[in-house]
Amino acid sequence: MPAVKKTVDSVEALERYQHGFITSVDQEFAPKGLSADIVRFISAKKQEPEWMLEWRLAAYERWLAMDEPDWAKVNYPRIDYQDSYYYAAPKEKIGPMSLDEVDPEILATYAKLGIPLREQEVLAGVQGAPKYAVDAVFDSVSVVTTFKKELAAVGVIFCSFSEAVREHPELVKKYLGTVVPASDNYFACLNSAVFSDGSFVYVPPGVRCPMELSTYFRINAAESGQFERTLIIADEGAYVSYLEGCTAPMRDENQLHAAVVELVTLDDAEIKYSTVQNWYPGDPETGKGGIYNFVTKRADCRGDRSKVSWTQVETGSAITWKYPSCVLRGKDSVGEFYSIAITNGRQQADTGTKMIHLGEGTRSRIISKGISAGRSSNTYRGLVSAHPKAKGARNFTQCDSLLIGKTCAAHTVPYIEARNGQSVFEHEATTTRLSDDQLFYVMQRGLSQEEAVQLLVNGFVKDVLQELPMEFAVEAQKLVAISLEGSVG
C-alpha cells in the first residue's frame, strides 16, 4: 500500500526540525569574545590584504560607539557579545580545495541536508534537470564551490568571499560597503568588523549566467555566531539567479547570525535572489535555543532599467529581523519582494522590505504572506518611499496575514512616504484566520485536518511560491508543511 506508506513517511517527516543534527569535526576557534585583536585574527586567518583589515578595524571602532537597536516587535534577552566565538572553522587548509580534501564528515553533512556538492550528483536526477552551482559555507569558512570552471568559461566569477578578496581585490574594493555601508546599522557594522565567509558573484556585461548559483549556510559549532557577507554584482545587461539556504543544529543556546548581503545591478541587469531560511527555531514549547537572525540585505539598482527580485521563505530562526530592500536609483528600475514568513512555537519575526524610489519611472511590487501559529508573533514592516525626483514611481503592496490558533499574533506595519505628485502607491492588507467553511469543505472530501490546513495554506502562499526557482519551490512547499506541524487540533 504505497499510498499509506507515503502518508506514514510524511507524518514522520513532519515530526520535528530535521536539520538539527550536529556534525563532529575537528574545529578551530578564535578565542571567545570580541576585540580588535579578534578582528586582526580573523583577517590574518583569511590572509587578507592590509586594506581589508583597515576596513574591518574602522567598522569595529564605529560599532563600539553604536547602541543596539530595539524598535522591532521582538523580545529577547540582551546579547552578551563577549560570550561567543567569532571564528570557527573545520581544521583544514585555507582556501579552495578539491572535494577529496574536504573532511568526509562535512561531505556527509551536506549529503544529509540534500545539497549536491559533487557536480555529477547534480546530473544524477532526472534527465534534463537544471544544474546549479553551490558554495557551501560551514560556520566561518567556505568549504567548497562547485562548477567554478564551467562558470569561469563564460566569465562569471563565483567563489567564496575570502577568495574574492585575494583574487579579485579590485572588484571587492569597488563595491564592498557601497550598498550597505559599515555604519548602516548596529548588526551590519558588527558584520563589517568580523565577517567570515560568504559568496561573491560577478556576472560580466551581457552574460546570462548559465545556471542557478546557490550558497548553503550551515552553522555547526556551539557558542558561535555566523557573520557571512555576500556581494553580487550584475554588470550591464547581465542576469543571475541566486539561491540561499541555511540550517543549524538544535542547541539550547541562542546563536547570532548577522549577515550582510549587497546586490548591485548596472544598466539593464537583473538579479533574482531567493532565500529559504530554515535556521533552528528553538524549542516550540519552551522557546529555548534557536538562531537570532539579524540580517541586512539590500540591493542597489544603480543602472537604468535594472531589476532586483527578492523572494524569501522564512520558516526558521527563533527571531527574524530582516528587511531585504531595493534602492531604485536607475531610471525605470524595478524592485520586487515576495515573502512567506511562517512562525510557529515561540518564534518571533519582524520582517518586510523597503522600496526606496529615487529614479524616474521606477516600479516596485511587494507580496507578503505571513502565517502565525502556536505562540508566535509575526510582523510585516515595510517602507515604500518616493523621492521628489522619482516621477512616475509606482508601487503595489499586498500583505496578507493568516492566524492559526488563539495565542499567536500577526502585525502589519507599513510606512508610506510619497514626496511627489506623480507617483502612485497602493497598499492593501488583510488579517484573517483559516476559514471554517473552507476547512469543512476540504475535510468533507476526505482530507485530515492537518492535510486540509496544509492545502489551504499552500493556496494562501501560492503567489509567492510560484516566484521561487523550481528546485526551491518543492523544498519550500515541504517546509511550509513542516513549520506548521502541530499547529491545529
Added chain:
Amino acid sequence: MTLSLALEARDLSQLPSRRDEDWRWTDLRGLIRELPAPSPEVSADLSPGPFGDEGQAELLVVNGRVWGDVGLLTLAEGEARVVRLRFVSATAATGHGIKLAVSLAPGAHLTLLESYEGQAPDYLADAALNVRLETGARLERIVLASDHAEGVSVSTASVSLAPGAGFAQTVLTDGARRQRLETRVEHPGQSAAVRMDGAYLIADRRHADLTTAVNHAGTDGTTDQLVKGVVADQGRGVFQGRITVSPGADRTDARMGHHALLLSDRAEVNAKPELLIFADDVACAHGNTVGALDEDALFYAQQRGIPEAEARAMLTEAFIGEVIDRIVHDGAREVARAWAAKRRVG
C-alpha cells in the same frame, strides 16, 4: 513627551521629536526653538465660529480659558444635546493648553461640533479631551480645524466606551504650520461601534497629522475608518492609524482606509496604517493609496467642456465628499460640504 507637558513645565525637552516613533513625521522639538509666553486672558466677545448657530448651546475656550458652562459636556441618563465646542487661539506668539472632560451617562446622546480657530499667528495650542461613554450612549464628534497658517496646534481626544456605546467622528482640517489631531479609543467590543473618519485639504506649506489608535479589548467590536486627503503646493499630510486587537477580542471587524491625492510635485503624504492582531477569529483589513488625480477622469470632464481647473476642483471635491457624506448630523454635514467647496486646493 507631549506639547502639554512642555507648556506646563516650560521645558522644551518635553516636546516630542522625530525620534519618537509616533511623532516621526510631526516633529515639534526641531520646530520650536523657544516656548512663548503664556497666553493672556482675553474677552470672549467673538463672532460666530465655523458651525455658526448649529445646535443648542456653545462652550467657548479662548486662549486655554473656558467661557461658559462646562456642564454642557456632561449628559445625564437619556439626555440628548447638540453642543458647539470652540477652541480659539486669539493672541499671537503665546502658548496655552486646556483639558476638558466629556461624560455621557447611559443612553445619552451628544453631537459635538468642535472647532479649532486660529485668529493670530505663531501660537502654541494644546487641547486634551477626556471622553467617557456609558452603556448605550452615543457621541458624534465633528471636528473642524481652522488653525492659522503660522499656528502650532495639538489636539488629543482619549475616548473610552462602555459595551453597546457608539462613537463616530469626522475630523476635517486644512492644516497649520504644524498640527496634530489625535484620537485614542479604548474599545470594549461587545457591540460597541466606532467610526473614525477624517479629511485633510492642505495647500501652501501647511502640515496636518491625523493620528488614531483603537484598541479592541473585547469580543464583537467593530471599527470602520475612512480617511481621505488632498495635498497641493508644498503641503504635507500625515496619517497614522493603529488598530490593535487584544488577545481574546474575537469576532472583531475592523476596516481602515486611507486615500490621498497629491496635486503638486512638491506635496508630501506620509502614512502608516497599522494592524496589531493578537486574536485569531477576526476580520481586519486596511487599504492605502496615494496618487495623482485620475487623468482619464480629468480628460473625460474636459472633453465635456469643463475647464481643467474646474474639473480638478470637481474631482477633488467628489473625492473628499465620500467622507463628508458619512456625517450623520444634517447641519454639520452641510457646514462640512461648504468647507470642502471653499477650500478647494490645487
